[in-house]
Amino acid sequence: MTLQPNDRVADTPESGIRKFFELAEERDDVISLGVGEPDFSAPWAARTAAIHSLEAGKTSYTANRGKLELRREIADHVEQWGHQYDPDSEILVTTGASEAVDLALRTFVDPGDRVAVHQPTYISYKPGVRFAGGEPLPVPTGADNDFVLTPEALREAGAADADALILCYPNNPTGAVMDAEEIAAVAEFCVDNEIDVIADEIYAALTYDGEHTSIATMPNMRERTVVINGFSKAYAMTGLRLGYAMGPPDAIEAMNRVHQYTMLSAPTTAQYAAIEALRSCEESVDEMATAFNRRRRFVLSRFEEMGLDCFTAKGAFYAFPACGGDDEAFAENLLEQEGVAVVPGSVFGPGGAGHLRISYATGMRELKTAMNRIEVFVGDR
Amino acid sequence: MDEKQELLSLLSTDAREDVDDIARQLGTDPETVEGLLDELESEGTVRGYQAVIDWDNTDSQRVAAFVELNVELDRETGYKEIADRIAKFPAVESLRLVSGDYDFAIEVTGESMQAVSQFVSEQIAPIPEITQTVTHFIMETYKEAGIDFGDRDDDDRLSVSP
Secondary structure, rough: OOOOOOOOHHHHOOHHHHHHHHHHHHHOOOOOOOOOOOOOOHHHHHHHHHHHHOOOOOOOOOOOOOOHHHHHHHHHHHHOOOOOOOOOOOOEEOOOHHHHHHHHHHHHHOOOOOEEEEEEEOOOOOHHHOOOOOEEEEEEEEEEOOOOOOOOHHHHHHHHHHOEEEOOOOOOOOOOOOOOHHHHHHHHHHHHOOEEEEEOOOOOEEEOOOOOHHHHOOOOOOHHEEEEEEEEOOOOHHOOOOEEEEEHHHHHHHHHHHHHHHHOOHHHHHHHHHHHHHOOOOOHHHHHHHHHHHHHHHHHHHHHOOOOOOOOOEOOOEEEEOOOEEEEEEEHHHHHHHOOOOHHHHHHHHHHHHEEEEEEEEEEEEHHHHHHHHHHHHOOO | OHHHHHHHHHHHOOOOHHHHHHHHHHHOOHHHHHHHHHHHHHOOOOOOOOOOHHHOOOOOOEEEEEEEEEEOOOOOOOHHHHHHHHHHOOOOOEEEEEOOOOOOOEEEEOOOHHHHHHHHHHHHHOOEEEEEEEEEEOOOOOOOOEEEOOOHHHHHHHHEOO
């Protein structure tokens, strides 16, 4: 047979999200709480900068690592989380944070390497590890511990022997965050066991209770951590596909080698938008974060009222209530009977079973209607 | 942000929320919200709750104009005294003292251009301290109270995404 996918691809199932996307698309009265991107548009000043760059004919490649001007802005921007990275040698601008994750995996994972991935989490990590030739090592987290990753969970899962860990907090799908103490405990485990960390911090700016803590800022962690962030979530720029990776010079140089041969450079227009976003759009980010936070509290309080057990999600734009039973059946029936689309938690790994990912990246009015419909559905069960 | 500021910020984006929903969004209880609202109203911070209406979308013949007013003050009469007199007219929608070439900027509404002109010439211009009026009829409103009247964005996101 021609064009036969290799084993790694053939063995990777299609994302479980696909099915719900198709079910939701069949109807036009659906309120979707299944969307993994903001309901805002990119700040107007950033869009204008992109338009002006096009008008000025800025349509060629940029430096492999991204425009230096942008890397400088990024270096300033991430200081708020205690990061100090040199724009010349320690920052790489990528086509979305997704590319940065893929680059990190392809750069640092040797065939057969074990990469710890806490569960439930974003759906791309496990396939990414496999595509890079590694073996994903699932590490469960649960509602009993607010979906926080602990050294005990890592040890129990056998992660002491792992070569790397992918850490995603604030977390998609749970909305969980980890405080400084919890991060420090995981950091210590990684130092003790010589585990590299790929820290996907794409939701860092959407941390509502307390401050975001990056594992790279913990003792002896900077040299073993690649920090990944981007513009998709905080700046509502998902479609512009722009992210970045930060790490020690040798690591970034190595990632850039893969990047230069596979991507060349991140989208130029998006880079112009991002420079402006970092320069003048902090207020828009704050406004969006404020709106998300209000909706978060609204959703959590509605779940409490309808008796759905939900831990206090403190980041991103997701809540992760327990649905008391088969999450796939719940999500399917909810969609069919009440026209509300949610994503079953098991899509994000076994640890997500019995839960639902509720995205509150949707307007208040729709959110209210959706919550009323869920209440009716839960009451009828 | 303290609770009062948060409540104000929420009301300034949507004043139609009921007390229960406001409480849920602020992470507090309805009684607290009621209490804060009472306080904000009685201390004169919240002066009213209004809808932002695109009148061009209605059958209304409503006409509005911005009017620049120049005044001459004397020992007995200050801006405040003049403003008090102008503000009493229901046709005056807003009244502000501004810096620059003129003193007051007011918005006047009426049922027709003639009605607005007549109001300005018969009620405003004759006030003794007013030395000059310049009327600008509003031709089209594109944005009001922070709300863009342009085409509303359709949500073109995928209905379910990772």
